[in-house]
Amino acid sequence: MPARTGQQYMDGLSNHPAEVWIGGEKVKDVTTHPAFQNGVRSLASLYDMQHDPATRDEMTFKSPSSGEPVGLSFIVPKTVADLERRRRMMTNWAWESCGMMARTPDFLNSAVSGWAGSSDYFIDNRPEFKKNVERYHEYIRENDLTLTHTLVNLQRSRNHTIFDNIEDNVALTVVDKNSDGIVVHGSRILATLGPISDEIAVYPTRTHLLGDAAKRQAFSFALPCATPGMKFVCRESLDMGRSNFDHPLGARFEEMDALVFFDDVLVPWERVFLLGDVDMCNNYSNATSSTAHTGQQVANRTIVKTEFLLGLTSLMAETLGSTQIPHVQERIGEIVVYLETLKACVRASEADAKPNKWGVMCPAQGPLSAARTLFSGTMYPRMAEIVQLLGSSSLMALPAEADFDTPIAPELERYLGTESSGAKDRVRLFHLAWDVACSAFGGRQVLYERFFGGDPVRNTMLMYQGYNKQPAMGRVTRFLEREG
Numbered sequence: 001m002p003a004r005t006g007q008q009y010m011d012g013l014s015n016h017p018a019e020v021w022i023g024g025e026k027v028k029d030v031t032t033h034p035a036f037q038n039g040v041r042s043l044a045s046l047y048d049m050q051h052d053p054a055t056r057d058e059m060t061f062k063s064p065s066s067g068e069p070v071g072l073s074f075i076v077p078k079t080v081a082d083l084e085r086r087r088r089m090m091t092n093w094a095w096e097s098c099g100m101m102a103r104t105p106d107f108l109n110s111a112v113s114g115w116a117g118s119s120d121y122f123i124d125n126r127p128e129f130k131k132n133v134e135r136y137h138e139y140i141r142e143n144d145l146t147l148t149h150t151l152v153n154l155q156r157s158r159n160h161t162i163f164d165n166i167e168d169n170v171a172l173t174v175v176d177k178n179s180d181g182i183v184v185h186g187s188r189i190l191a192t193l194g195p196i197s198d199e200i201a202v203y204p205t206r207t208h209l210l211g212d213a214a215k216r217q218a219f220s221f222a223l224p225c226a227t228p229g230m231k232f233v234c235r236e237s238l239d240m241g242r243s244n245f246d247h248p249l250g251a252r253f254e255e256m257d258a259l260v261f262f263d264d265v266l267v268p269w270e271r272v273f274l275l276g277d278v279d280m281c282n283n284y285s286n287a288t289s290s291t292a293h294t295g296q297q298v299a300n301r302t303i304v305k306t307e308f309l310l311g312l313t314s315l316m317a318e319t320l321g322s323t324q325i326p327h328v329q330e331r332i333g334e335i336v337v338y339l340e341t342l343k344a345c346v347r348a349s350e351a352d353a354k355p356n357k358w359g360v361m362c363p364a365q366g367p368l369s370a371a372r373t374l375f376s377g378t379m380y381p382r383m384a385e386i387v388q389l390l391g392s393s394s395l396m397a398l399p400a401e402a403d404f405d406t407p408i409a410p411e412l413e414r415y416l417g418t419e420s421s422g423a424k425d426r427v428r429l430f431h432l433a434w435d436v437a438c439s440a441f442g443g444r445q446v447l448y449e450r451f452f453g454g455d456p457v458r459n460t461m462l463m464y465q466g467y468n469k470q471p472a473m474g475r476v477t478r479f480l481e482r483e484g
């Protein structure tokens with residue numbers, strides 16, 4: 001099957017239901033359940049873009065095996081032009097949700113494509129793992145499957161060092177091996193998009209390095225989400241069943257986060273990519289450059305989201321008549337600085353892109369890591385704060401859409417209009433601002449941006465540890481030794 005339509009994506013979820021729990025209920029069909037259905041529709045609209053004559057050429061490329069059009073995020077980039085093409089495709093998808101759906105399928109498609117292009121890496125663990133990775137990549141590309149992923153073990157204690165040595169029946173662990181595959185038991189966080197995905201990739205992350213003793217927690221594999229023994233346990237839904245007017249983001253873009261429990265789940269051998277080699281697991285993302293590929297998706301999405309917030313805050317100031325106030329200008333100007341910084345990082349990552357030793361063109365990691373670190377720790381929480389500071393009580397003066405169809409409508413029109421905006425337009429705009437910066441949906445967005453790529457403290461430690469500081473230290477030393 002070449003690039004799927006939205007309907008084909010939804011049919012896939014209905015026909016292969018995963019075990020999904022929410023609010024004391026086992027979900028029968030996520031495509032019709034109120035907690036998930038609108039998020040599913042938003043994702044489906046992305047797949048439809050692959051068939052829309054206006055966008056399909058930017059969204060697909062010719063499959064190297066079938067010759068059919070397949071999703072462009074499955075490309076194994078060989079040139080900078082491939083990266084630029086993939087960036088345009090990712091940007092188109094990101095705009096569909098104004099950057100609010102972060103784990104659109106291009107995120108993991110680009111990671112697995114990076115593994116496939118670097119599949120020789122897996123030979124050193126077991127020769128057959130190379131073929132497993134290549135076949136899996138071809139399988140998800142030709143069937144246009146949606147992936148979630150879960151990298152971090154639930155922890156009973158955080159009282160360890162940078163290395164995780166885990167023997168506690170909580171972390172996901174290999175408990176058996178047989179002729180069919182490996183059997184895993186335990187738990188993982190978090191599978192964003194998990195309940196509305198077809199497949200789950202389970203692999204290690206450099207933000208939680210494994211210790212020497214963690215051989216049974218050292219693996220990489222992928223499974224259908226509907227595999228027996230696997231459960232997705234969801235947080236409460238942020239789609240509260242309200243109108244697009246009242247909850248413009250939550251009513252559309254709920255991508256859901258779930259715990260994943262594995263109860264003696266069989267992973268067939270052909271789905272195993274790494275097993276039992278702690279060093280290879282700890283070196284996984286560096287060796288395959290998968291973080292650079294996902295980093296391209298992340299950075300493009302953050303540009304989209306920042307531009308969206310620039311538009312939102314500018315409209316807020318115009319609506320409130322506050323554009324001439326110096327500190328309002330300064331705050332919106334700050335968002336311009338963020339936007340230009342992010343754009344510069346993405347351009348630098350393409351300008352400095354290099355092929356890895358297997359010929360995969362990889363965006364430069366340095367500017368992408370810098371963009372992610374700044375966005376998660378500084379830019380996004382600050383932009384949400386700026387929306388609050390600019391909006392003040394207008395974020396609470398928010399009658400619902402239904403109130404405009406009642407006898408109080410004339411009063412709403414009279415009292416809530418501003419010099420530049422009618423009452424209903426003002427209220428619609430500030431419902432959006434509220435959903436960005438105050439609602440449960442908005443709170444989750446800030447939490448997501450802070451943590452989705454790993455704990456920012458550990459990430460920044462990794463930048464310290466991995467960065468070549470010798471040239472900088474050499475310059476200081478030479479300055480100290482200078483005579484004149």
Ligand SMILES: Cc1cc2nc3c(=O)[nH]c(=O)nc-3n(C[C@H](O)[C@H](O)[C@H](O)COP(=O)(O)OP(=O)(O)OC[C@H]3O[C@@H](n4cnc5c(N)ncnc54)[C@H](O)[C@@H]3O)c2cc1C
Nearest residue numbers: 149150151152158189190191192447448451452454455457
């Ligand atoms: C909304 C959201 C969506 C997510 N989606 C996904 C997903 O799709 N897939 C996925 O795999 N993961 C996902 N994550 C999980 C994410 O990878 C983790 O939250 C992140 O790696 C941090 O791990 P933790 O939550 O266990 O942090 P914790 O370990 O609970 O950290 C809590 C605090 O303690 C500090 N701390 C704890 N231990 C240490 C240590 N050893 N060294 C230094 N500091 C420490 C941290 O700095 C942090 O401030 C998501 C998280 C969120 C919030």
